[in-house]
Amino acid sequence: MLSALIIIPLLGALLLGLWPGGWQGGRARQFAAIVQGVSLVWVVIVGCQFDIHVPGMQFVESFAWVEPLGLDYQLGVDGLALPLLFINSLLGLISVWASPARILRPRLYFALMLVISGAVAGAFVAQNLLLFFIFYELELIPLYLLIAIWGGTRRAYAATKFLIYTAVSGILILGSFLGVVWLGGGSSFNYDPTLTASIDLLPQLILLGALLVGFGIKIPLFPFHTWLPDAHVEASTPVSVLLAGVLLKLGTYGLVRFGLQLLPDAWEVLSPWLAGWAVVSVLYGSLAAIAQTDMKKMVAYSSIGHMGYILLAAAAATPLSVLGTVMQMVSHGLISGLLFLLVGLVYSKTGTRDMTVLRGLLNPERGLPVVGTLMILGVMASGGIPGMVGFVSELVVFRGSIVVFPVQTLLSMIGTALTAVYFLLLVNRVFFGRLAITLPTDVIQPDLILPPVSWAERWPSIVLAVVIVALGIQPSWLSRWSETASLTWRSPTVTVAQAVPDSLCEAFATPTCLP
């Protein structure tokens, strides 16, 4: 079952890359879309057969691969990974769909996109630490190429920065995995939460520290985040969608799976610091976003802020907050995907993303009214307006975390207010006002007419918007998959969580418990 999720895109990429005969861009795109569509259908099939009441791994596939190394081909999926597999396929399809047909070297481009999808799916289902690492690294190369070949003017800089950062992250993760298995005395690298029980606290802390930095780079968290705005600004729209929607989730997924679940003792020790780190990341990302003038950079910084919520929820590690991490991952994937698509449309029609020159795009006849409407929906979803998926996932995150870290949670909630600030600035500056693409002047400009947006360009964003609203109105469609998984696994701070009101009261009785 699960191997197909890896094999379909990889096989598709191989076919696309090596099939003889010169394919046109449109045809290559069609093929890639079909492949992504098939894997989306496959995820849905897996979801239908998935038993939501079973807490452990399902659809386990296992056979020895490189036995001396301890590298087994072991796959499995639980409630934590299944929603992520779904958004991986969905956003994979959306990003292929949103790619222009007339693109440079289409076959390579679409093949790389498929490779990313397959590798990410592999990372989500891998149940062997080395296997996870291989997939984690496998996704790196195509993304590097996608930025370096089809990127903007400073693409070489951004792509290299991305490559170096992620490579460092990979080394740290690999080192930590090796440490876990060698110190734990395991014979193979198969994922096993009991492995670390025998490791002393100090080595555990060091291993967790390496993991945190490694995944912190990928997520990204302050201060390891600066590759992200650069990569986003230089990447083309579909690549940004993939990067924000799917690839960052590898970091948060890794954090929960390998940090929280593999090293729970060390996690418990560090968790107050992690919550503090989350607050810094949320507030720093949001504040930096306010100061941006490039729309894409603003969305990128908003990602940093919103990923901080996941760290907060993971640090709290109550059953509810772990569910919150999954929901927030999915909701952030969908919402940031939508925002990047729309920013990309604005860029392709106006030729700029500079918020100081764009004005009045909501103009009904000459502007981009549908894009503007969807943008308002997207920013409201990101700002946590109820009725959309962003609200309910943030609510679950906050409600799950407040019982453990009240002060940090309340501080993080300021982030939602700041999100409203910067995105409102974006909508107000770019979409409201009189249509123009110049710095504000008193000189009367001739009427500007932007090229119309065709339905084919709108559909990907409309689909995402519909999913965002649907999951916002029916959040149980999203949460039901992960409920059992997040509620039943061993939680280090579960004792704290049961003493709910006490911890809240104590926190307020002593002025602050920020680390």
Place this chain on the structure above:
Amino acid sequence: MVILLSQAVATGNCWPDRYTQIVVVMAQLWIETCWLIPVYGLVGAIASLPWSMGWIRLTGPRPAVYINILMTLVALAHGGLIFQGIWNQGGQEIAFTWFEAADFKLNLAFELSVINLGAVELIAGLSLLAQVFALGYLEKDWSLARFFSMMGFFEAAMSGVIMSSSLLLTYSLLEMLTLSTYLLVGFWYAQPLVVTAARDAFLTKRIGDTLLLMGVVALSALAGSLNFNDLYEWVKTEDLSPLLATLLGLALIAGPIGKCAQFPLHLWLDEAMEGPNPASILRNSVVVTCGAYVLIRLQPIVVLSPVALATLAVVGSITALGASLVALAQIDLKRTLSYSTSAYLGLVFIAVGTEWPGVALMILLTHAITKALLFMSVGSIILTTNCQDVTELGGLGPKMPATTLAYSVGALGMVGLFPLGCFWGYRLGIDFLWVDHPELVAIFLIVNLLTALNLTRVFRLVFLGEAQPKTRRAPEVAWPLALPMVTLTVFTLLVPLVMQKLYLLPPWTYVNKSALVCLILSGVIGVGIGATIPLSKALIRSMSRPVRLLQDLLAYDFYTERLYRVTVVRLVRALAIASDWFDRYVVDGLVNSVGFASLLGGESLKYSISGQSQGYLFTIVVGVSLLGLLMTWTMW
């Protein structure tokens, strides 16, 4: 339900029996489908999308208008049926589970009581009138359909807030209201003032909402449920530390403070007057009512904290006095009235803070109707004269009789004049506060006085005096505006009768005579001052310096905007710029300098490549001997 109905039909022996049973079952049916009331508005909003997005152009925008008006009518009728059922059967609560995980359960619950349904009917009725009014007011606007879909959304959120009996649903719908206020204020988004007004409306309310969300999340963790009834039970047994209770109470009242335009989150209402007038009708009457209604629902929880209650009274007093004074110095027709909205809501806050929710409800009900009427008359004037500056208006009285009548009735209803609307709210408030809080009674009286003064001033400027260039050819408005305006005029006059029918009027035996005299006297003095102060249009800004300074202070709302700018806005901006700078030069700078250093190292080392083998040999020897030294260090 169908089965029940058929059973009723089958079991009834004779026709009257059968008939009553059918009535009962049908009433139950209406009650159980109460969630449809907000849905109607939403359906209207969604159904008008094809017109508002411009996909259907052939028909013009009118069909969208009719759909929304129809939906409001349906909601009104449905609400009326439920009202009848509730009146006969007593209150009911209907709940659905929306989201459930671990110990966290979210219900969407509606509570149906006479008060709730009365408020829902009020909202639906005023929304209907405002929509008909809007049809006339915005007839020539190209995006009429967009306006109506937003109105549908607006109405849905409002009726939901009123009926909701779960704090989560209430919070969600308040956010929806924030969003729709943003969209409605930003309706004419090409104008610069509108853009800033929409932004400020959203952000100001958002500050309150974020604090409210903090309270909601904390409350959910503490109490375990977010249904109001469970929370009320919880409050009785809970023993919170004073600090936590205070913080919780303050967080909970922050949302209504923003929503009801109370100090210090009041400025948005003034700016929101840039939006189209039909939306202003609703905003000044029922939207603020929704915010205050939420406060009344929260009040049994807020009582946990005496500090929060005192804050309510203080905030209410400051706003009531401040806004009444500020209103006196406004020359924009709509703004003269919008500040009085803040002032009256301040009175409501005082009533809630002193734990007299009945007073609050009475003021809300009567204020909503009269304020809506005042805004309708103002809308007629603005549409006819294309002007909302009172210094350029004048002499409209004989030219627009219906509008003049509407304004007069609204103004009289606004002040404490027996037996019209707001008299009863004032009377009740003064009666209850008479013994314990004489200082608050004084505030009630002063607000009444200042409101009377202000309304008289505006009346003189707009309707009396010489006709001005802009008012010389002002005909009475056309029927789409006149019809709702006259209807509401008549209704305002009938309000005392309706209140009597609903047993809302207190018996005369308990009347506090001295309070009554004070109330009437304050109104008379207000009118007297308003009628006699000199009003010169040319010299609306006084020549004498102290008066002018005072006038400016009030006209610019005690410079609150500047206060915002030097505090919150400056703080956020400074932090944003600081983090951007830090990001660019420190975090990224560090990373880039590492890269630069390694490149520089490579670049400079390449000059050591001379091609001469003795050089390489020398390097190797030095390197190896250094290494040897290092390794044998301990042996020495």
